[in-house]
Amino acid sequence: MPYVDWAIKGPKIAACSCDYGCPCEFNGKPTEGLCEGLECMRIDDGWFGDLRLDGLKVAAAYRWPGPVHEGGGVVQGFIDCDATPTQVEALSIILGGGEQEPTTVFNIYGSTIAEELPPVFAPIDFGSDIEERTGWFRIEDQLALELEPIRNPVTGLAHRARIVLPEGFEFREAEVASGTFTSGGEIRMHRQSRYGALWNAAYGPHGIIDP
Numbered sequence: 001m002p003y004v005d006w007a008i009k010g011p012k013i014a015a016c017s018c019d020y021g022c023p024c025e026f027n028g029k030p031t032e033g034l035c036e037g038l039e040c041m042r043i044d045d046g047w048f049g050d051l052r053l054d055g056l057k058v059a060a061a062y063r064w065p066g067p068v069h070e071g072g073g074v075v076q077g078f079i080d081c082d083a084t085p086t087q088v089e090a091l092s093i094i095l096g097g098g099e100q101e102p103t104t105v106f107n108i109y110g111s112t113i114a115e116e117l118p119p120v121f122a123p124i125d126f127g128s129d130i131e132e133r134t135g136w137f138r139i140e141d142q143l144a145l146e147l148e149p150i151r152n153p154v155t156g157l158a159h160r161a162r163i164v165l166p167e168g169f170e171f172r173e174a175e176v177a178s179g180t181f182t183s184g185g186e187i188r189m190h191r192q193s194r195y196g197a198l199w200n201a202a203y204g205p206h207g208i209i210d211p
Contacts (some may be wrong), residue, residue, distance in 0.1 A: 003205035006090070008046040008053060011043040013135040015041035015145055015179025015194055025163055028081040029067050034190040036063040036189050038145045038181045040078075040137040041201055042126050044150075047092035048099075056080045058091060059132040061187045063144060068112050076117035076187055078139055080124050088121075100205045105170045108197040117186050130198045133160070133177040142185040147177040147196040163197070169207060174199040 016022060016037030018030055037136040038061050046053030058076040066072070078092055093099055097107040120142060128135035149158035168180040179196030183189045202209040 004049050004093075005205070006048040006094060006099060006193045007045045007204045007209060008041070009202040009209070010042045010044035010046070010200070011130060011135075011198065012041040013137065013145065013147055013196070015147065015177075015191070017189075017191055017198040020073075020150055020176060020178070020195050021161070021163070022197075024068060024188075025165065030064075033067055034063065035068055036180060037061075037179075037191075038137075038143055038183060040124065040126055040145065042090050042128070048094065048163070049191050051086060051090055052086040053087060053090065054088060056091070057126050057137075058095065059124060059137060059139060059143060059191075061183045061185060062077055063187050064112065066197070068109070070210070071112045073109075073113045074095065074115040074117065074187060075113050076185060077119040078124065078143065079119055079121050082119045082123075083121070092119075094203075095207050099177065101207060103169065104205075104207045108169055120185070130175055130199060130200065133158070133175050133198060135177070135198050136195075140199045143181070145179060145181040145196075147179050148196060149174065150176065150178045170182065171197075171201065172208065 040059035057080045064073040076077040097110045126137045133149040158177045174197040177196035
């Protein structure tokens with residue numbers, strides 16, 4: 001079926017409660033049984049039909065009581081307060097799985113969510129250097145995430161690792177980092193030195209847009 005022409009492209013960072021590497025990326029069970037974490041994306045190049053979405057940022061806090069595919073998750077979205085009402089509507093459609101195939105990242109994760117909390121509109125501070133495996137975002141007193149390179153426990157030097165998923169639905173390739181994050185909102189959590197990832201995301205109606 002035809003869909004509205006849309007795309008969102010830009011750097012994306014994330015961290016969760018799993019050990020480095022995240023067993024979920026390899027069809028394993030979460031390290032601690034549950035799965036919780038944060039993510040944020042800056043849209044450097046984006047549109048929904050004739051509406052531009054450039055420069056906007058979106059984020060989310062989430063928790064599943066067990067493996068993601070078993071469902072029962074709760075999520076809360078965060079949208080840049082600079083977004084206009086029409087941009088908010090477009091982003092809500094995209095992030096909610098509208099105007100796209102059922103096999104996209106938003107629909108796959110969305111199918112596992114049992115409770116969606118009201119979205120928060122606030123300033124989002126964001127930075128990312130994928131090559132250096134560093135990144136951060138902050139949303140007032142709600143969310144904070146810091147990513148840094150994993151350190152070799154013997155030498156203290158930065159340890160570089162990548163995850164490559166040729167048929168991945170969230171990314172094809174991501175740099176792995178060490179994440180420390182806090183959520184003081186409705187989904188409360190605090191984690192140190194857990195799995196983090198950074199990648200250049202590009203999504204459209206049919207899923208990942210390959211270069």
